[in-house]
Structure formats: C-alpha cells, structure tokens
Amino acid sequence: MTTNVPVIDAHPTVPGLPKNYLNCSRGFMSWAGTLDHKRIGIMYLIGTLLTFLAGGVFALLVRLHLWEPHGMLFTNEKYNQIFTLHGAFMVFLFVIPAIPGALGNMVLPLMLGAKDVALPRLNLLSFYLWLSGAVLATLAIVLGGFDTGWTFYAPYSLYTNQAVVTIGLAIFLLGFSSIFTGLNFIVTTHKLRAAGLTWFRMPLFVWAIYATAILQVLATPVLGITVLLVAFERLYHIGIFDPRLGGDPVLFEHFFWFYSHPAVYIMVLPAFGIISETVSVHSRKPLFGYKLIAFSSLAIAIISFLVWGHHMFTSGQSTYAMFAFSFLTFFVAIPTAIKEFSWVATIWKGSIALNSPMLYTLAFLIIFAIGGLTGVILGALNVDLHLHDTYFVVAHFHYVMMGSIALAFFAGLHHWWPKMFGVIYDETLAKIACGIIFVGFNITFVPQFIMGSQGMPRRYATYVDEFHGYHQVSTIGAMILGSGVALMVYYLVASLLQRKPAMENQWGGVTLDWQTPTPPPLENFYAPPKVTHEVYDYSTLDLKTLQRPVS
Amino acid sequence: MSHDGHHSVVIPAPGPEFVPHTVAHHFDTPVQEFQSLKLGFWLFLATEILLFGGLFAAYFYYHDLYPETFREGGRLLSWKLGALNTSVLLASSWTMAMGVRSAQTSQKKKTLIFCGLTVLGAAAFMVVKFFEYKSKHDHGLVIFTELFSGYDEAAKQLPWFKDYDGAMANVPHGHMFFAIYLTMTAIHGIHVLIGAGLILWIMKGTAKGRFHAGYYLPVDLVGLYWHLVDLIWIFLFPLLYLVP
Amino acid sequence: MIALLTQDPQAPVNYVANPAPAPVLDKWGQLPELASTFDHVDGLFYFTYIVCIFFFFLILGVLLFSVVKYRRKTWDQPAASNVTHNTPLEVVWTVIPLIIVMVMFAWGFKGCLDMTTVPHEASRNTYVATAKQWAWDFKYPNGSTSTNEVWLVVGKPVQFYLESTDVLHAFFLPSMRVKRDIIPGRFQSVWFTPTITGEFHLFCAEYCGKDHSRMYAQAHVVTQAEFDKEPWNPPIDETNLQSLIENGKRIFGQQCVTCHTVNGTGSVGPTWKGLFTKQGDQYVGRQREVIEGGQKKTITVDDAYIIESIKQPDQKKVAESPYDRNTMSSFANLDDKRIKCLIAYIKSLADN
C-alpha cells in the first residue's frame, strides 16, 4: 500500500520544537498584515478554493437546470446569469490566480532558496487586490447580476441593463493583482536565486511560473484597458465598440482575445510546472528532456500572443488572418506535445509510487491529451466553422481547465500539503476521491463532445429534445464529480484537525523546497542554501531515510 | 526581523541631515535590493505602456476607418496649447532628471527645488488642459455636464456631443474623434496627477533626509515614471493635434 | 445571491413552436448526416478524430504499462533508468506531430477557402436573413418574406446576406456545416448547396441575451416544384373564418410563440388566452390596465388595441409585472391580412 513510507520515520514534525511560519506569531493581524510569502500563499489557497467551490456550485446549478429541455430551475435570464457567474468566477477568481497565487507563492521562493519573494509588500497588495476583486464580483451579484457570458462581447454587454460596470471594475483589479504577482515572480527568479542555482538547475515549476509571469505582465494590461473602455462606453458612450455610434464590436473581440488567449496559457503553464514536479518526484527519476520542457514553456508564452484569432474564425476575418491564426494555432500545439511526451517518458522506467499526487498527475496526463487534441480539432478552419460555440468547445475547455488545470492544482495541493501544514491527509480517501473525480469528470464532459459535434449550441437555457439524453448523463456526471470534490474538501480539512504529522520529506523530493524543515520556518532556511547538484538528481537522495544529505 | 541570526544590512547616511537606510531583511546586499526594485519597476512601466498600447490600437483603427473625422476633429484642437503643454512636460522632465541627479549627489536642497519645479510643471500642464477642455465644452464637442446622461436610442442623440457650430456636421461619426481624444487625454491626465503625487511624496522623504547618495532608489523610480508620463504625451500630441 | 437562487422557474413554454425532427446521424454516429456539399468538414473532422484516438491510446498504453511494470515495490526502490534525454526520440515526437498538424492545417484552410468563396450560382440566389432579439426574418430573392421558417431548393446553391438589427447573433445550420456571426453594421454572408430534402435546425449560435436559446428557425429544403408554390405564403381566404384562424395560428407559431402562450400561463409577454370572452355571438374584450405616456389607465381590449400592440407595442404597455419590464419588438411588417388572421386566432381562443 503505502510503499513510499520509510520504515523509520527519521524526522517527524514534533510539535513544540523550533517555530515554523504557522506558529511563529498569532492573531488576526499577524495574518492579515503578513508579508511572509507562505502565509500569503495560504490566504490565496483558502480564497481560491472557496471561489472554486462557489463556481462549482454555479456549475451544478447549470447542470441541474439543463436536466429538462425547457429548463428545470430558472428563467432564461437567471440561467444566463448563472453560467456567466460560473465562467467568470472560475476563470478570473479561481483558475488564473490559483496556482501562481497559492502554490507559486508557497513554493517558488522555497525552490529558489530565497527568504521571501523580492517584493513582499507588493505581494500582499496583490492578494488584497484579488480579495477586493472577489468582493466586487460578489457585490455585482447582489446588484442584479450580469448576464453577458464571461467574454463580455459588445454590443450586448453595452446594452444589457445590469451590473456590468461593477464586474468590469472587479476584473480590472483582478488583472492588476495578476500583473503584480507575475512581476514579483520575475524579479524573484532573476534576483533571489540561491548560490549555485543556475538557470538550468531551477526546477521546472519555477520555469513554468516564470513563463507565466511574462504573460501576466505583458497580456493583462490589455484586458485592463478593454474593461475600462467597456466601462467608459457604458457610462458615457464613447462609441468605440457600439455599432449604433459607428464603433466596431469585432474590435472588442480582438481586444478581449488578445488577452484571453494568452490567459489560457497563464492558466495552464503553472499546471505544467506542477506536473513536471510530481511526475519526477513520484517516479523518482530525472525529468526527461528538461531543457526542452523549459524552452517549450517560453516558446508557448511567445507564440500564444499570436493565435488569438482562432476564437473568431466565424466573425468574418480576412482570409489572410484566418490563414495565419490557424497556422500558428497548430504550431503552438507542438511545444505542448513535446511536454506531454516528455512527461510520459519520465514515467517510463521510473520507480512509480501511486501516491495521491501521482494519481492526480496520471489523470491529468490522460485528460490533457484529450483536451489538447480537441483543441487541435478546433484549430482546423473548416471544422471550427461547424464546431464554434457548440458544446464541443465547452467540452474542450473543461477538459483543459477542469480536467487538466484543476486536477494539476489538486496534484500540487496534495504534493505540497505536507510541506505547507506539516500534516498528512488520509491517503485512502484521497485515492478514492481522485477516482470519483476522474470518473465523474469524464461522464460529465464526454456527452458534451458528442452533442456538440451534433450541433448543440452553448449558452442555451433550453434546447431541442434530441439532446435530452446527453444532457441528463452530463448532469449525473456532474453530481458524481461534485461528490468527489466534496470528499476531497472533507479529508483535507479533516487532516488539519487530526494533525497526523507528515514527514520532513514526504515524497522524497530533491529540490530545495524539500530541504527546508516541514513546515518551513519564517525565513525558509536556517542557513542560506547552496546548490551543488544538478536538478532532479535522485542519486543524492538517501533512500533509507529519504533525507537528502545536507552539503 | 533577525530572529534567526541574520542581521539586516544598513547603508550609512552621508551626513547628519540624512537618515541611514536599512536594506529589507530578505535581501542579502543593497545591490540586490536596488536591482530587484529597478527590474520590478521597469516591468511595471512595460504594463503601463501596454495599457496605453490598447488605446493607441483603438486610435489607429478608427483613424483608418474614419479618416475625415480625425482630420476635421484634429483641426478643432488648439495645436498651440498642445505645443505649450508639450514644452511644459519636456521642461519638467528635465527638472525631474536634475532632481534625481541631485538626490544621487546628496544635495538635499537642490533635490527639493527641482522636484518642486516638476510639480509646478505638472500643475501648469493641468491648467492648460483645463482651458482646452473648457473650450471643447463651450463648443459642444465634449459637454462634460452631459457626459453621464445616457444615450437616447430613439432620437439617436449623444448628449455629450452637440457640436453647436456644426464643425463636424459633414463627417461620419464626428463624436468618435472626441471620444478617443477625451479618453486618452483623461487617462494620461490621471497619470500626470499620480506622478505629481508621487513627486510630492519624494519631496517629503527628501525633506526628512531619507534619500542620499547611498540610497536614492525611490527618487530614481519616480523619475522613471515621470519620464514615461512625458513619453506618452510625446506620442499623444502629434497623433491628436498634428497628424490629422 | 439568495434572490438569484429563489426565482420562480419559468412556465414550461415550448422551446420553439415547431422544431425540426432530430437529424439522422451519419454512419459514424457522430455528426448529423451531411446535407450540403461541404464534405471536407466531415473528412477532416474524422481524420483528426482518428489521430486523437491514436495518440490518446498511445499515451494511455504507455502510462498503464509503466504503472504496472515499474510500480515501486519497496519504498527505497530507485528508478529503473535515469536517462534524461534521447535526441532521436525527441526529434521523432516533434516532427511527426508537426507533419500531422500541417496536414490538418492545409486541409482545413483549403476547406475554409471553399466555404468563403461564393460561386456565381449562389450569388444569383441571394436571401437576406435578418437576426433580431430573438427571431429570424428571411427575405427571398423575389422579395417575399417569412419569419422563423425558411424554404430552400434542393441542389441549388444559395447565398445568405446576414444582417442584425441589434446585437451579435450567429447563423448556424449544423446539418449544412455552416456558421457565421452576424454583426450589426458589418456585411457578412454565407453560402452552401443543400443536397437532401427535409427539415433542418437553424440555430442562433452567438449569445444574444435572454432568449438566445429560443432564437430558432426551421429550414425546409424542398424541390423546385414545391418551392414555386411559395409555401411560406399560403393563400388566405378572407371570407373563410376557419382559414383565417388557421393562418393566424401559423403566424403565431412562427413569430409570437417565443413570447406569448395561448394556454393561460404567462411567458415573456402576457398570455393571449382570455383577451376576449365570447358572449353569444359577440366577442367581448377584457379590461386591461396599461401605461400610456407614463399614465396608467384602463382600457377595453379590442381590434384596434391588438393592431396597435402589434405595430407600436410601446404605445400602451401592459401595466402588470413582469410584462411592464419586458419589451416587444414592433411587427410593422405584418400586413393587414395577416393581422386579421392573428385577431381571428386570438378571438378563437375565447371561452364561452
């Protein structure tokens, strides 16, 4: 069963011994005003998990409503608000900030051997910007909701009589939160690496977060100005996006996707980073093709700025634009394919421990292959003219966003949970939950591929009878998926209450994050670490105790 | 924060009228701190440029779509006031640069004077801007009191654009130029105000002696910010006032 | 949030009045049977599909094999190999996908050119589709019109000009593999050649607000002979009450059913049932509170009120929640004859 647990527990986390970042100070202000990257990471973790659950509840409402062809729960208007809320919460409040904000904050400085991020105050500001964005988004619900879809396409978003300006402001703040996080991580990676930690000794999680950060800094301002323009348009009708005033709604689409396509890589690159770590640690094998993975992250970051038009193949672009956007879309799949194959090759001939992080990782590898490859189907020009804005697209992006990114997030969460809290959750329950989530997920979204290719349009509150069966299966799947998530929340919270101590190096990792005490002390390391090995060099690991010899 | 034996590095003050600077605890050396903040700030400036980049993209798009509108609209702006403002900003960039230089050489009084002059420049810029806006308001090109009155769908009336003189009557979508003019200059104006606020904050710090040859980074960064604000105006001025 | 969750479910109105029957699926059981000449869509779809399945099973296979074979048996077991790269292998798995995607790209682009280059025959057979929240108006080459139903000739290439009067919509005929956004103020068009007769779905595929999901039209593909009978304009015998009622019912089904019901339950607009009651031979209109020019007043429903409601719906707004908040678009294009049919139909709903 628990093949990864050494017989002798060399360093149990004994309570009462040297203070760690969790118990070094107490009280509300010691958290709310903290500059410690780990505490900020924990606050992000709680925040983003809550928004994920809220978004998930909206998703369940969507699915329940679609149980009947004429809609079971809501008026069309309410349904439209709910799916918009679901999309906006999941994208802006959960999936973009979650991995960099929670795990990046927690782990990146540890991996670099730094005492903190370069700009701790800015880090705290990022968190509060996120929080005010979340509060404003919730306020927007109270103020009457918004029903524009998460894409806010003009001119509908200009005419609909709801809290669009409020949610626009929320997105503006969230955007700056994301920019500041990215900026911070770039500086930290450049300036705060430990002695001996050359660029090519950095763990791939750092590379991934670094590539993400470039995207955050360069793409997000365009989103900022776009939502500002929408707000101006609504407040004083500048006419830029309003066809009644000579504006061009397609310009809005260009602005929006210029951000939102890179944004999908802002979401997925950190997930790639996590998978690179878990694949290596739980196979106890150096990553296959380290440099290619590192460079492919950068390649993806760069090319992803040039493919946004693939969301607009039906909007009547010029043939040249279609040509270029489709070509580059296919092109961007190649670096991703390289990664996928490298991970698989890493597992090959490894020493594979089926711990719960590894199960989530395997689930990711399988689901991401489907999600990514269906993206490639959508990149084909003529096929996309049929599939655009159908449930096929919905299924595609849930395979990548829920099935891949959220599962990678869970993989990382399980992987670093012992490091973060010094406690270990119930492994058996974790494996069961992972299984339920995997099965439920596929039951939910496979039918959506099928009905999508048959022509079921998305954002439909009601639908023609022939899709009834598919929708019902999908709803059942969502309930299974939801119960898996609920189980996960349960055992994670329970582990904090039961306080079963984790080991110093729970999974036998060799990067710097596993060389600090568990949980880490306030400034991460007792002595400034020095890196003398290549990254992922498991020969330095003492397999008897799972301790890495301290140099 | 030296609970585990690390002691923070302190940069001594060059004289009694200055205070020493303590390097933040998580940095090992002053150089590391300096470079980190500087890199961070440059990245921030990059996002600012991209933010305006969106606006410039919109400008070029509509300039292409409605060239006459931009030609006629540009004529209605006073290029003289625009040029005046350009020289005011250019001069203020120079005073700012001198301010940074004085801070680097621990010349407290000079720093204060040059920063003060820069703030005056910002104020002059805003005053000129006010008169420009007022004249647009008087001609019904941007009626500020009507900005938020909504759009009358039935009458196809845009309340803030009445064009009393009929100057834009013969071109399609005459309001478009003024919408873009207003949006761009207003967002730029907000940046001018923020910049002026930051310089005032620098002056306060200077008066307290916090900035000197050993530690002048904030002055440097605010200086960079001010140059950026200036730079953006250098692009705005010809595009709005001259190119048409 | 609570208010959001505690809304009444909407009255179960029809999704649409007369949806087309479910399309037959093609022999692979995935796409609806192709009803136009754009077979390259299906070809490329299935090609990429097979590629996906191949890579999926390849990855799955390697993973399963590794997990079984290289499973860690003792906790200190090292990896069976510590290889970190293999250049030939890496080249292979870069180049092969690259070739595959370039094939897809070329195939897709060629197909797309076919779909966007309008042939002459199609431009000589041009319809206009006007999308509005939430209905479709069609204009035939000969100038006649129909709403939410359109008739096409099998085997004859056709082009649609696409116009929107308000927000974005999209013209989506799944069986024809045709989709195009409709953008207010921008010229957009599509063309295709229907190849089999039958009834097909025409969806709105771009989110356009509340009743986006009910913005539906039926496309009838018929033979030239049947088309020449102009089935969208059936003869109306004005002297025959039954003919009026039937035609009124048809027009209701096409244009009004998205917002009105005839069974007494409210929808977007008030139900038509009970607008009149029958006393002997006479139809008596009900009393109705309306808002006219900001004033509330009570009127008696009569033919003139119905006509006004159709042509200038904003003139007198029903003073009853939620109808006072909802708006009805003007149907000024309905001629007197058709309005007469509608009135006859509304009256036929009256109880004794």
Ligand code: HEA
């Ligand atoms: C994080 C999220 C994420 C990720 C990673 C991706 C990845 C990709 N996406 Fe996706 N996409 C979305 C999120 C994402 N997408 C969202 C949210 C939308 C809809 C937005 C909306 O409208 O609301 C969308 C929509 C979308 C569209 C528009 C569809 C439409 O609306 O008509 C297209 C079209 O080209 C597309 C393509 C791709 C491609 C080619 C990739 C590639 O990067 C995938 C690369 C991955 C692989 C290729 C798989 C792994 C490799 C192998 C298994 C090896 C074999 C490979 C080959 C033979 C090529 N996506």
Ligand code: HEA
């Ligand atoms: C990260 C992004 C993300 C994630 C994770 C998800 C997750 C899910 N989504 Fe999401 N979805 C989007 C992003 C995402 N979605 C976006 C961007 C859109 C487009 C919106 C638009 O068109 O504008 C969309 C649209 C969308 C639609 C289409 C709506 C339409 O077009 O009409 C559907 C329909 O099935 C759907 C379903 C689901 C389901 C079932 C899940 C499930 O995976 C959710 C699983 C999670 C749970 C079920 C939570 C469980 C919680 C509990 C059990 C509560 C427990 C509580 C405590 C313990 C306190 N989503």
Ligand code: CUA
């Ligand atoms: Cu019209 Cu959606």
Ligand SMILES: [Cu+2]
């Ligand atoms: Cu994309």
